[in-house]
Amino acid sequence: MGVLKGKTALVTGGSRGIGRAVAQRLARDGALVAVHYGHDEAAAEETVATIGAAGGTAFPVRAELGVPGDAQALWAAYEAHPLATEHVDVLVNNAGTATFAGIADTDEETFRQVQALNAQAPFFVIKHGLARLRDGGRIVNVTGTPHLALPAILATVMAKGAVNALTVSLAAELAPRGITVNSVGPGITETDLNAALLSDPGTREHLAARSVFRRVGTADEVADVVAFLASPDSRWVTGQHLDATGGLQLSLL
Incomplete structure (x- = not known):
């Protein structure tokens, strides 16, 4: 408790799902949290309110990601808020979406949109935020799990894989500044995004069975894993991908 006191964190896609849980957890650990959102202002305000009710401090930052100039717009919106600090200590790239389509059903425009939000946006959010990121800071990318065949979201898997690769190379580049860069891969997770899918009992049972915890x-x-990578305890961990899937597929080995 309080391991991030005096630090500032920015969580993209922080208004709902995993992003909301991450924002709430980092706030409980003492960080001032910038809760980024793209369109759902009410959800962002609700996240900020729940953090405040729990004794933390947060503020919303609006910027649409996946469009030209998105990273610059995000940092401009951050700077414009009265609670914003000059430096950021923790950057969590969580914003993204899963487009359900195999290769045969993915057209070029859909592919571009998926890459723009899931791969290009994190790259440039980091690039334009490096001057604000404090030496000794943390970058955590919420991506996907490598070496897992998911043909139903093929373009998304490709984009998330690109960010896993970015994580490794960027960790080496930023090491002289003491900045760690790691990624986290969630598995089948209870979120708004998956609500319709998991509402079917048969589908839920099938997906739950893929975890060794069933x-x-x-x-x-997932937020707890991100919180570790955002904390001082992770200072000797960089360029790594942490599997946060509950042992997904291990039960099939």
């Missing part, structure tokens, strides 16, 4: 994960469980 259940679906929670956003809080």
Whole structure:
């Protein structure tokens, strides 16, 4: 408790799902949290309110990601808020979406949109935020799990894989500044995004069975892994991908 006191964190896609859980957890750890959102202002305000009710401090930052100039717009919106600090200590790239389509059903425009939000946006959010990121800071990318065949979201898997690769190379580049860069791969997680899918009992049972714990994960469980990578305790961990899937597929080995 309080390990991030005096520090500032920016969480993209922080208004709902895993992003909300991450924002709430980092705030409980003492950080001032900038809760980024793209369109759902009410959800962002609700996240900020729940953080405040729990004794933390947060503020919303609006910027649409996946469009030209998105990263610059995000940092401009951050700077414009009265609670914004000059430096950021923790950057969590969580914003993204899953486009359900195999290769045969993915057209060029859909592919471009998926890459723009899931891969290009994190790259440039980091690039334009490096001057604000404090030496000794943390970058955590919420991506996907490598070496797992997911043909139903093929373009998304490709984009998330690109960010996993970015994580490794960027960790080496930023090491002289003491900045760690790591990624986290959630598995089947209980979020708004998956609500319709998991509402079917048969589908839920099938997906839960892929974990050795034979259940679906929670956003809080993923947030706890992110919180470790954001904390001082992770200072000797960089360029790594942490599997936060509850042992997904291990039961099939």
